[in-house]
Amino acid sequence: MVTRDGKEYLLPNEDKITGQVVNWSRSNEFVRIDLSFGASYDDDPHEVRQIAVEAAMPAGRVLKEWPVVCHITGFGDSSVDYVLRFWIRDPAEGLMSVRGSSIWRCGMRSRRRASPSPSRNAR
Numbered sequence: 001m002v003t004r005d006g007k008e009y010l011l012p013n014e015d016k017i018t019g020q021v022v023n024w025s026r027s028n029e030f031v032r033i034d035l036s037f038g039a040s041y042d043d044d045p046h047e048v049r050q051i052a053v054e055a056a057m058p059a060g061r062v063l064k065e066w067p068v069v070c071h072i073t074g075f076g077d078s079s080v081d082y083v084l085r086f087w088i089r090d091p092a093e094g095l096m097s098v099r100g101s102s103i104w105r106c107g108m109r110s111r112r113r114a115s116p117s118p119s120r121n122a123r
Contacts, residue, residue, distance in 0.1 A: 038079030
């Protein structure tokens with residue numbers, strides 16, 4: 001079995017019969033992209049989510065049939081953690097180009113925002 005990033009795996013027959021095998025391309029070519037990022041605790045979470053969703057929209061390869069979403073996933077030492085999720089139809093054209101363009105647009109739209117930086121309290 002060859003993955004989308006070119007890695008080859010050997011699956012023993014027993015695993016195919018007794019286990020679960022995920023086939024990413026059998027019924028369609030849709031792939032969900034997950035972009036994890038962090039924003040400063042000083043930033044309004046609703047505004048961060050809006051900026052991230054708008055940043056993914058112009059990418060011509062992002063499917064309009066499924067909504068682009070952004071969720072808070074956690075609270076780090078120096079940032080609120082988010083995931084931006086969207087779907088594309090053509091993974092053979094590459095995943096990094098659509099990821100990179102969405103990250104770049106998100107950064108350009110949020111230039112006025114503070115970057116998360118580590119902070120520690122000493123006692």
